[in-house]
Amino acid sequence: MVIYEQLASNLIYGMLLGGVYGLATMGLSLIFGVLRVVNVGHGAFIMLGAFTAFWMFILYSIPPLASIVLALVIGLALGFVIFFIVMKRLIDAPELSTLLATFGIGIFIEELAKFFWGPDYVGYSWNIGSISLKFTEVPLTKFYAFVSSIIIALVLYLWFQRTKLGKAIRAVVEDREGALSCGVNVNMIYALSFALGIGLTVLSGVLVTLFTPVGINVYMGGDYTLKAFVIAVLGGLGSPWGAFFGGFIFGLLENGSYTLLGLIPGVEPFGLTRFVSFAGLLLILLLKPTGLLGGE
Amino acid sequence: MLKFKPLVPVFIIYIILLLIGATIPGMWQPIMFVMFYIAIGVALNNFLGLTGYVDFGYVAFLAMGAYGMGVALGYFTYLGTLAIALGFVLALVFSTILCTVVGGVALRLRGAYFAIATIGVNEGLRYLIEGARIWGGSEGIVLSGKLRQTFGPEFANFLSTVFADVCLIVVVFIASIVTVYLINSKIGYALLAVREDEDAAKIMGINVTKYKLIAFFTSATIGALVGASAWTLKLTYVFPEDVFFIHYTVEAIVIVMLGGAGTLLGPVIGGLLYGYLKYYLSVILPGFQLLAFAPLLVLIVVAFPDGIVGYLKRKLRNTKVYEYIV
Amino acid sequence: MLLRLENVTKKFGGLTAVDNVSLVVEEGDSIGIVGPNGSGKTTLYNLISGVYMPDKGRIFFEGKDITRLPPHTRASLGIARTFQIPRPFGAATVRENVAIGAMFGRAKVGVDEALKLADEYLKLVGIYDLRDKEAKLLTPLEKKLMELARALAMKPKVLLLDELMAGMNPKDVDRIIDLLQKIRREENIAVVSMVEHLMHAIAKFAERVMVMHQGKKLIEGSTSEVLRHPKVIEVYLGKPIT
Secondary structure (H helix, E strand, O other): OHHHHHHHHHHHHHHHHHHHHHHHHHHHHHHHHHHOOOOOOHHHHHHHHHHHHHHHHHHHOOOHHHHHHHHHHHHHHHHHHHHHHOHHHHOOOOHHHHHHHHHHHHHHHHHHHHHHHOOOOEOOOOOOOEEEOOOOEEEHHHHHHHHHHHHHHHHHHHHHHHOHHHHHHHHHHHOHHHHHHOOOOHHHHHHHHHHHHHHHHHHHHHHHHHHOOOOEOOOOHHHHHHHHHHHHHHHOOOOHHHHHHHHHHHHHHHHHHHHHHHHOOOOOHHHHHHHHHHHHHHHHHHHOOOOOOOOO | OHHHOOHHHHHHHHHHHHHHHHHOOOOHHHHHHHHHHHHHHHHHHHHHHHHOOOOOOOHHHHHHHHHHHHHHHHHOHHHOHHHHHHHHHHHHHHHHHHHHHHHHHHOOOOHHHHHHHHHOHHHHHHHHHHHOOHHHHHHOEEOHHHHHHHHHHHHHHHHHHHHHHHHHHHHHHHHHHHHHHHHHOHHHHHHHHHHHOHHHHHHOOOOHHHHHHHHHHHHHHHHHHHHHHHHHHHHOEEOHHHHOOHHHHHHHHHHHHHHOOOOOOHHHHHHHHHHHHHHHHHHHOOOOHHHHHHHHHHHHHHHOOOHHHHHHHHHOOOOHHHHHOO | OOEEEEEEEEEEOOEEEEEEEEEEEOOOOEEEEEOOOOOOHHHHHHHHHOOOOOOEEEEEEOOEEOOOOOHHHHHHHOEEEOOOOOOOOOOOEHHHHHHHHHHHOOOOOOHHHHHHHHHHHHHHHOOHHHOOOEHHHOOHHHHHHHHHHHHHHOOOOEEEEEOOOOOOOHHHHHHHHHHHHHHHHHHOOEEEEEEOOOHHHHHHHOOEEEEEEOOEEEEEEEHHHHHHOHHHHHHHHOOOOO
8 A cells, every 4th residue: 555655646746846847848838939039048047946935935924826927027038138138149050150149048048147146055944734545745835836836837828829919929829920920029929939938937936946945056957958848849840839838747747657667676766767767758859849749 | 282282371380389388497387278279279179060960069179088988997907008099999889889879860850950969968978977887986086196106106297298199199180191191082072061061961972971970970089089198198087977977078179169160270279279268367367258248259159250251361362372282 | 663652642631732643754764743832842852762651552662662651761761852841961962962862872882982972063053162051051042052062962863853953043043954854864863853833944945744733643744735735724824926
């Protein structure tokens, strides 16, 4: 019975985390879907969200759930700035340029963060109790993180389906020329999509800390970048919805791997799981680069 | 022999650097510091510059070289000087295995997907080594004691100073020769086509995956040799958190782009400038070089994608000097 | 039989771009493929050169089944093409562009020989004086001519031309047609030329014509037959040409 309990609690944990992972990756997929740009610096923005949650809580006692809004605003603003200073000039440049540019921006953000906040690990603890399930206790923070992810994803879905701007974005993804001839200001759509993608990413950094409120560090992004790409490729690189569901699958698999590897003596499951993620990425790219859930 | 004319300015620069280092007291270390950056620039240029693909996990090849030498000297020390030779062999073996695995899977894909595939390479390998406790795990391989025991303190010292430096210098010279050979050969033309328009290249009859692999293998091999000599031999230790450090990849990329991707002279100029700037910046702003160089990379990509040598080529297009700047 | 397409079909999602098309090309043929935009001509070319694989049907070249072969292998066998919107290797010179064709096409010569051959093809096509110019600086017409030279340098057995003569003035069109006829005769290359307009060029050049409409082969036959056929006129021309 203990095994089943452990498995079940792992499943739940993996699913909750997966929701957050999924949201964290949607920004990446959105930016690729609309602008065909791979944001290699993805993790750095998650780090910014994490630090936003941290500073707001430590300095002003603002609960992380409220920081979500602030993080979104910061992300949107940052996204617009980066678009107009850098990305706009690279619209017709070769792929290499955008890869290197987003890479450089990510590194710059990390180094700037290190300059202001130092290289140390920080964390906070927000204890608001937990939900008791039959065989495990789910901390409310994790539960809220999960619920927030779902709600935000739903809101996004409705926004894309119902609003004029949302439809305009979908039009540009499907057929840029056609959208142009329908009077859509494609440049503004690019700017908006990029900003929205960054905004989502920074926002999800807050949610990530709800799950893991410790280990916040200027270089934490690197791990999340890799995970995000595994999820994005899993779900199909240009598809935000694929990313969201891919997140669930990844969350479950990651947790399962962690538990399984922990059973092998002499092996360090934390690091080895990372390797498994990377190997998984190679495997997916080998077998089905367009993603298991459609997409591209 | 015409093909090798462009090596002239490159070799002149190398020789001047070495003369400065050998004659002016206190300059040998800074010169070798610069040489290291030229080396990784030349190494990466063979891939990034010639194909236009970026390998975000590039440092893993230096790590493979470092571990190759580390494993030979650490676990086979009893072989004596043969262990050193074994070290280079293992460096090549390890880097080739990695090259085959990553390249075999990822080079068949388009640029962006390839880049994504490489994002986790260095971290992934590092976590594998640490997590599965391979080759000492996170404790790495420490050589100084064993070297002194087997070779005696004098020879051991010689190995990690003069010998290591000479190895690096030899690698740099050979690497440049290889680069100019690639650029002017059929392979170079194939890679030019791949870089410009990969789909059109296929239609012209170019097996793009094969040529990408050749470039990838070249940069991997040179990188491994650099790791074996400039890291393991010189420092006498191999720690996973050092040898898989992503910053080296960033630096190599900056060097290639700053100097001029795809040119022979580019990474030499890039390495020279970068090494020099880093050496003196580290006095003013220790540990913060990337803060300055990351936005520089973005600037280069946006405004000067051809780098310094690319710009020079454009300006000197119809002059006699043009033949020497490739 | 040089090139044979057998019931080739290609779908993109819900759209059938090429619908059950069969075609035979013999050595030295001169064939015109005619059809409005969206009739599937470009997709057909992409299927032949290997950019796409067909969903149904097969493609044979010199008796060999090449349906699943990658583009670069087909090029080595002797299939060359030009693009409607030229795709030069911009950073290379005109001569280098053409040399690349010689190096990796069917002939596969070395670098030095390829550069010499390139000069010959450039002279043949008439742009020899542009040989040292960076390809990206060429005018659209010059780029088209360079693409032709580049494709010829591959020493193909079949040459697929995609709207090569679109936008050319009548004098140039005539010159190109004479050049193509000469090449057909001397090197026994089959030339397939794809057009949307320029019926006069097709009438002058092609011995056989295939008309495509909405992905399907509407009709195929000798040029004079096809261009007077009431179905073709109805769907496409509006009135018979004289």
